[in-house]
Amino acid sequence: MSPDNASGVTLSPAAARRLQAIGAREGRAVMLRVAVEGGGCSGFQxxxxxxxxxxxxxxRIERDGAAALVDEVSLAFLKGSEIDFVDELAGAEFRVRNPNAKSSCGCGVSFSI
Incomplete structure (x- = not known):
C-alpha cells in the first residue's frame, strides 16, 4: 500500500530513513512489522x-523505498496513524502517533481506545 492508502496509515520520512539505515547496516532489505496486542498498562500495546x-x-505501507507491514486485525486499531521514528535524549525508537487512542501510558507503547 502506498502512503495514500485507504487505511490512512502512513510511514513518516524519519521512519523511512531509519529503516533504510538498518537495511544498509545489515546488508539486507528489512520491513517494520507493526502489530497491536492486548496488554500493557493501558489495555493495548x-x-x-x-x-x-x-x-x-x-x-504494506511504503515511503521512499522503505516499508512497514500491518496485519488486518491490527489495522482496525491503527487507522489514520503515523508510524514514526524519534531520536531523543531518552532514547531512539519507532513510535505510533495514533489519533484513535483515548489515552496512553508515559512510555508511549501502551494505549486505550
Whole structure:
C-alpha cells in the first residue's frame, strides 16, 4: 500500500530513513512489522519487529523505498496513524502517533481506545 492508502496509515520520512539505515547496516532489505496486542498498562500495546518478508494478509505501507507491514486485525486499531521514528535524549525508537487512542501510558507503547 502506498502512503495514500485507504487505511490512512502512513510511514513518516524519519521512519523511512531509519529503516533504510538498518537495511544498509545489515546488508539486507528489512520491513517494520507493526502489530497491536492486548496488554500493557493501558489495555493495548504496540509490537514492533523487523522482518524480511510479508505475510499474505499484511498491508504494506511504503515511503521512499522503505516499508512497514500491518496485519488486518491490527489495522482496525491503527487507522489514520503515523508510524514514526524519534531520536531523543531518552532514547531512539519507532513510535505510533495514533489519533484513535483515548489515552496512553508515559512510555508511549501502551494505549486505550
Amino acid at each position: 504496540y509490537q514492533f519487529d523487523l522482518v524480511e518478508e510479508a505475510a499474505p494478509d499484511d498491508l
